[in-house]
Amino acid sequence: MHITRTADYGVRLMTRLAMAAPGTRVTVAELARASHSTIAFTGKIMQRLVAARLVISHRGFEGGFELARSADSISLLDILTALDGTLCLNQCVPGGPGCEQAATCGTKAVWARAQDALTAVLGAESLDKLAASGAS
Amino acid sequence: MHITRTADYGVRLMTRLAMAAPGTRVTVAELARASHSTIAFTGKIMQRLVAARLVISHRGFEGGFELARSADSISLLDILTALDGTLCLNQCVPGGPGCEQAATCGTKAVWARAQDALTAVLGAESLDKLAASGAS
Numbered sequence: 627m628h629i630t631r632t633a634d635y636g637v638r639l640m641t642r643l644a645m646a647a648p649g650t651r652v653t654v655a656e657l658a659r660a661s662h663s664t665i666a667f668t669g670k671i672m673q674r675l676v677a678a679r680l681v682i683s684h685r686g687f688e689g690g691f692e693l694a695r696s697a698d699s700i701s702l703l704d705i706l707t708a709l710d711g712t713l714c715l716n717q718c719v720p721g722g723p724g725c726e727q728a729a730t731c732g733t734k735a736v737w738a739r740a741q742d743a744l745t746a747v748l749g750a751e752s753l754d755k756l757a758a759s760g761a762s
Numbered sequence: 763m764h765i766t767r768t769a770d771y772g773v774r775l776m777t778r779l780a781m782a783a784p785g786t787r788v789t790v791a792e793l794a795r796a797s798h799s800t801i802a803f804t805g806k807i808m809q810r811l812v813a814a815r816l817v818i819s820h821r822g823f824e825g826g827f828e829l830a831r832s833a834d835s836i837s838l839l840d841i842l843t844a845l846d847g848t849l850c851l852n853q854c855v856p857g858g859p860g861c862e863q864a865a866t867c868g869t870k871a872v873w874a875r876a877q878d879a880l881t882a883v884l885g886a887e888s889l890d891k892l893a894a895s896g897a898s
Contacts, residue, residue, distance in 0.1 A: 627842075629763055629852055637869055702872060706763075716765055733773055735895070736838060736887050743879040751872045759871070 633709040635661055636671050637756070640705050643681065644697035644757035651690030671709065678708030697754035703745055705753075713748075715741045769845040771797055772807045773892070776841050779817065780833035780893035787826030807845065814844030833890035839881055841889075849884075851877045 638661040646652050658668040672691055675681040682694045693700065706713060718725040718734040719741050725734070774797040782788050794804040808827055811817040818830045829836065842849060854861040854870040855877050861870070 627763055627765055627846060628850055634852055641869065702869075710763060714764055716770055733777065733838075733892055733895070736883070736892065740880055740883040743883045744876055747872070747876040747879045756869055756872065759869075 627715070629706060630710050632671055632674075633706050635663055635667070636675060636709045637702065637705050639668065639671060640675065640680065640693070640700070640753055641756045643691060643693050644700075644753045646692070649692075651684055651688065651692050653690045657691065674709055675705075680704060680708055693753075697757060698752050700753040701749050702751040702753070702756070703748035706748060713741065713745060715744070763851070765842060766846050768807055768810075769842050771799055771803070772811060772845045773838065773841050775804065775807060776811065776816065776829070776836065776889055777892045779827060779829050780836075780889045782828070785828075787820055787824065787828050789826045793827065810845055811841075816840060816844055829889075833893060834888050836889040837885050838887040838889070838892070839884035842884060849877065849881060851880070 639657050642657055642660045643652055654665055654669050654672060657672065658665045661668060672681060672683070676683045676691075679694055680700060681691050683689070683691055703713070716725075716734075716737040717723050719737050775793050778793055778796045779788055790801055790805050790808060793808065794801045797804060808817060808819070812819045812827075815830055816836060817827050819825070819827055839849070852861075852870075852873040853859050855873050
């Protein structure tokens, strides 16, 4: 049970954007350098963050990426959901595909509680706090 | 981020064993039936639970499986760890393979907190409670 490499790097990239001065656009090359990754992998992640409307992409000579909204309104959970899909510890939790044994299974309540505990921590952690911690 | 199908069924199988009368041995066929799975898949999971010393296997005419210790001393986290390995939300958390950027990365503290929240719920849920909930 772990986050994907895409989500791990996505959080670093979003944090780098949050650390940029307001109005600044950060190029994919700079993002790749800051996250110690390749331009190709960084570009793919940025495309997904743009599609999720967490990031805006500007083309052209002074192009680059910037956050689509303020860092204090973006949580770690928002980023994970954008890149790994809705967090779903097991098939039976709310948002999952469901399980035919759910009606008689006592375990589903535990999975739901575990998921609630996890999403509470991730949802409460805003990107501005991560940036202030010097995340890279 | 989700548990494996093996762990999902493993929890059901352990719960079925916890629901058996003390001293009773449950056959792989009965376990497969109770968990709505195949005998082959059930057998593989049981082998891993035996290897993790959570279950004892008895051979012969009156053979079958039983819990290796009392259900109140086995947690959901014990079962997940036996089947999915040590819970490790990201590479940088304690027990993970590590990350070369850990020294300067502010995100690792958040992953550690999220993992702590998750393991607290899973570690506090004992198998006897699951069995009392009628889990199957």
